Amino acid sequence: MKILSVVGARPQFVKVAPVDEELRKRGHEHVIVHTGQHYDYEMSKAFFEQLSIPEPDYNLEVGSGTHAYQTGTMLARLGEVIAEEEPDLVLIYGDTNSTLAGALASVKLLIPCGHVEAGYRSFDMTMPEEVNRVVADRICQIHFVPTKEAAENLIKEGINEEGIFVSGDIMTEALLKNLDKANESDILARLSLEPESYVLMTLHRQENVDNPERLERIFRGLSGTPIPILFPCHPRTEKRLEEFKTLEKVNFNRDMLKIIRPLPYLDFLKLEKECAFVVSDSGGIQSEALVLQKPCVTLRYRTEKIETLQAGSNELAGTDPDLIAEKISRAMDKLSSGQKYPLPEFWDENVSKRIADFIEKNDFYKNILVAPESFTL
Numbered sequence: 001m002k003i004l005s006v007v008g009a010r011p012q013f014v015k016v017a018p019v020d021e022e023l024r025k026r027g028h029e030h031v032i033v034h035t036g037q038h039y040d041y042e043m044s045k046a047f048f049e050q051l052s053i054p055e056p057d058y059n060l061e062v063g064s065g066t067h068a069y070q071t072g073t074m075l076a077r078l079g080e081v082i083a084e085e086e087p088d089l090v091l092i093y094g095d096t097n098s099t100l101a102g103a104l105a106s107v108k109l110l111i112p113c114g115h116v117e118a119g120y121r122s123f124d125m126t127m128p129e130e131v132n133r134v135v136a137d138r139i140c141q142i143h144f145v146p147t148k149e150a151a152e153n154l155i156k157e158g159i160n161e162e163g164i165f166v167s168g169d170i171m172t173e174a175l176l177k178n179l180d181k182a183n184e185s186d187i188l189a190r191l192s193l194e195p196e197s198y199v200l201m202t203l204h205r206q207e208n209v210d211n212p213e214r215l216e217r218i219f220r221g222l223s224g225t226p227i228p229i230l231f232p233c234h235p236r237t238e239k240r241l242e243e244f245k246t247l248e249k250v251n252f253n254r255d256m257l258k259i260i261r262p263l264p265y266l267d268f269l270k271l272e273k274e275c276a277f278v279v280s281d282s283g284g285i286q287s288e289a290l291v292l293q294k295p296c297v298t299l300r301y302r303t304e305k306i307e308t309l310q311a312g313s314n315e316l317a318g319t320d321p322d323l324i325a326e327k328i329s330r331a332m333d334k335l336s337s338g339q340k341y342p343l344p345e346f347w348d349e350n351v352s353k354r355i356a357d358f359i360e361k362n363d364f365y366k367n368i369l370v371a372p373e374s375f376t377l
């Protein structure tokens, strides 16, 4: 079969790596299209290198812009590539603008589309990612879902059950397969850090970092953290912190905060494995923290990763300074208690195998987008 994957943002490079390896191993032709949503070396090429993903067959170089510009430009350029390549199936990953553009471009050309990491819902339509998830899932033919709860979300929305398949979490497969390599990273020594002596933080959601008051509240809440915070900083956040002068305004003790450039995958994984706990507003990191058995404080009011709340590793702190401080102190307690957190079913190293098996064994999706020849009343 000829399968075309659309990727564009950092977490999607992690997700496509095991799928690419499995599809090629089975002799399928796998075309990788990079939309160019992420373009800085640290946000893009470094991931392809460390995860041994082949150079993308196409780079659409869409770059940054408004959601409308980004999604629309990707859609136009993807339409040309997909029409030219005529794949049997398009695969999209996660919830970014590249995900939505990939789904739209594919089904508009009547080519079936499979969504890897389908079915997650935060039920917060003010998040651009939630809009991307809901629309992409509505128009896709195959839904590879990470958990049973994600499958239930889709069933409630009336999605065809034949196409819903609990494959497990693809990011978990990538993490487990790369842990040995990550362990060889010398990043702790390079940053002069001891295991469990620091908090690892990421922060980049537009609703948090593009709003000066909210960003200030977050750093106020973080200001009493008893151990230093290591913060590999997304370019978007770096720009906002400078523009809003947030750290100066809240008078943040800079001895307790180390801001560094975004890190390549293996270094980040090593830091995540060795940290005391994680503070983040990312979706993927909530899951990775669960897999690595680390407490996680999530700087959001809602999460699509409800399995991390159910497991007990993750707690939502929103952006209220007092609640952030309280959750940080709970994370310190959890760390010392050595609590263990159960993983959902199928979060293992075989997710890409299940996805490839499903694609090969089924053919219902091949005919869904064929126009009917006649009416039957």
Ligand code: UD1
Binding pocket: 009, 010, 011, 037, 038, 039, 040, 043, 044, 064, 065, 095, 096, 097, 098, 128, 129, 204, 205, 206, 235, 236, 282, 283
């Ligand atoms: C995107 C995804 C988000 C995902 C995140 C992972 C959407 C709507 N959001 O958010 O779900 O969690 O990727 O990292 O698709 N920038 C650079 N260099 C880069 C990339 C971005 O400087 O390589 C800056 C630009 O100023 C840009 C801003 O970051 O305007 C935002 O980038 P964008 O791709 O629009 O969204 P992310 O915040 O990265």
